[in-house]
Amino acid sequence: MSSEPMDIDTNNVSAEEIKNQANQEYKAGHYADAIRLYTQAIAASPSTATYYSNRAAALTMIKKYKEAADDCRMATNLDPDNVKAYLRAGKCHMNLGNLDEASRQYQIALSKDAGNAQAKRDVYNLQQLGNYVGQAEMFMKNKQWGLAVNSLDRALSFVDSDAVPFTWRLWRAECNLGQKNYSEANRLANELVRMDSQNPDALFLRAKVLYMQGDNAKSVAHCQESLRCDPDYAKARVLLKKAKAMEAQKEAGNTAFKAGRLQEAYDLYSSALEIDPENEGTNAKLYSNRAAVLQKQKKYQDALADCNKALELDSTFTKVYSRRAACYMELEEYEDxxxxxxxxxxxxxxxxxxxNLLRKAELELKKSQRKDYYKILGLGKDASDSEIKKAYRKLALQYHPDKNAGDEKAEARFKEIGEAYAILSDPQKKQRFDSGVDLDGGMGGGGFDGANWLMKKHYKFFEAFAFLFIFALSFICKTISPFDQHSERHL
Incomplete structure (x- = not known):
């Protein structure tokens, strides 16, 4: 590492001597020191083209391509036959993305020295670069984002990867947005805005990323900032209008939902979904919100459909999984x-x-895999005692052995109905059945082993009791006409 160079007294040292010292620093890789010395040489002799050309070489090494290109222009103005300066200018403009200007500089160099091998190589590389850039633009226009990224990557292989032209950075961010890689698009857009906070293209791209992620309020702010920088930016104006419309419609739906005006909320969310099918972030929220309306209306299948649509648009939307699970619970689709x-x-x-919700769902799944006494009686789990009794009487009469002589299936059904009624008509047994304590593992898989043993023992006792109960009931019914009103009243 070199020590910090002292400024040379140009009154005692010639410009050429300063340039020679700068050349030594350049060869040693001390480019900042070389640039300082070349600057002193230029101050001592501002009309010498070589000093500008040499400083351009040092500036190129520290990736200051614009300043280097300016020095090359000064060098060629002072010395129109300086082929090195034209070649350096061409390289600078390639890295700046100014392909037409790079081509012009290389062509001048070849006109001065038609056999220059370096110029021929640079022209060939420039042509390749131009082809890939053209392909990337075409693929982006056709929304073939993967192909566009591939062509852009090939183009970038010809330039300095640490100093990618601003426009090409915009393209890369736009491709990531097109591929729905929102996190990377967001990172690149933020980076571009930091590089140039007054660039309308960068501000618009940031607005578009926010819009696609469903953050309409911030998208509106960035669109407005983009239009402040360029009032004629048509794309920003269109996006601004859409973002405002979607946000207003969504908020109106939220207000109606909170006020309990469910059908109005449903209609507002549905209208908002028609504004822009490509806005995946907001549309995912709209489908989720509409699912909440349908859930309140107990339209669980329709709510599930909207939850699925929301997750198709945003698979990371946590709230939707919770909402969908709640719908599955209502529909008794416990595995889901x-x-x-x-x-x-x-x-x-x-x-x-x-x-806790997972444990509850697991318990309900276990309960659903055993005999469901409510379903046997054709009832919901919220059935009242009177509804249980009424359902039992009706089914017991329907499947009574005296009415179905010789029908083994009816007899089995009759026994099953009696078993169900024996459980659900007894408050303690019903409570145990409803809570799931009769399942192996107790309440959802935990529980006390001694309590589990008692539950199992009691359940076996109940099975014996149920059999005796059904047998006695069958015996009584045989001595009484099944069509007698008194008999029906007892059933």
Whole structure:
């Protein structure tokens, strides 16, 4: 590492001597020191083209291509036959993305020295670069984002990867947005805005990323900033209008939902979904919100459909998994509910609510896999005592052995109905059945082993009791006409 160079007294040292010292620093890789010395040489002799050309070479090494291109222009103005300066200018303009100007500089160099091998290589590379850039533009126009990225990557192989032209950075961000790689598009857009906070293209791209992620309020702000920088920016004006419309419609739907005006909320969310089918972020929220309306209306199948649409648009939308699981629970599709609650619990291991919901769903799944006494009686799980009794009487009469002589299936059904009624008509047994304590593992898999043993023992006792009860009931019914009103009243 060189020590910080002292400014040379140009009164005692010639410009050429300063240039020679600068050349030594350049060869040693001390480009900043070389640039300082070349600057002193230029100050001592501002009409010497070589000093500008040499400083351009040093500036190129530290990736200051614009300043280097300016020095090359000064060098060629002072010395129109300086082929090195034209070649350096061509390289600078390639790295700046100014392909037409790079081509012009190389052509001048060849006109001065037709056999220059370096110039021929640079022209060939420039042609390749131009082809890939043209392909990238065509693919982007056709929304073939993967092909566009491939062509852009090939183009970037010809320039300095640490100093990619601003326009090409914009293209890369736009391709990521087109591929729905929102996190990377967001990172690149933020980077571009930091590089140039007054660039309308960068501000518009940032607005578009926010819009696609469903953050309409911030998208509106960036569109407005883009239009402030360029009032004639048509794309920003169109996006601004859409973002405002979608946000207004969504908020109106939210207001109606909170006020309990469910049909109005449903209609507002549906209208908002028609504004822009490509706005995946907001549309995912709209489908989720509409699912909440349908859930309130107990239209669980329709709510599930909207939850699925929301997740198709945004698979990371946590709230939708919770909402979908709740719909599965209402529809008694417990395996699906367990799957969604498990995904939520795995994603947020510290969330106690998700853990409890998962345990509840697992318990309901276990309960659904045993004999369902409510279904046997054709009832819902919220049936009242009178509804249980009424259903039992009706079914017992329908499947009574005296009415179905010789029908083994009817007899089995009659026994099953009696078993169901014996459980559901007894408050303690019903409570145990409803809570799931009769399942192996107790309440959802935990529980006390001694309590489990008692539950199992009691359940076996009940089975014996149920058999005796059905036998006695059958005996009584045989001595009484099944069509007698008194008999029916007892059933």
């Amino acid at each position: 509910a367990v799957r969604d609650y498990k995904q939520l619990s795995d994603a947020e291991p510290g969330n106690r609510e998700y853990h």
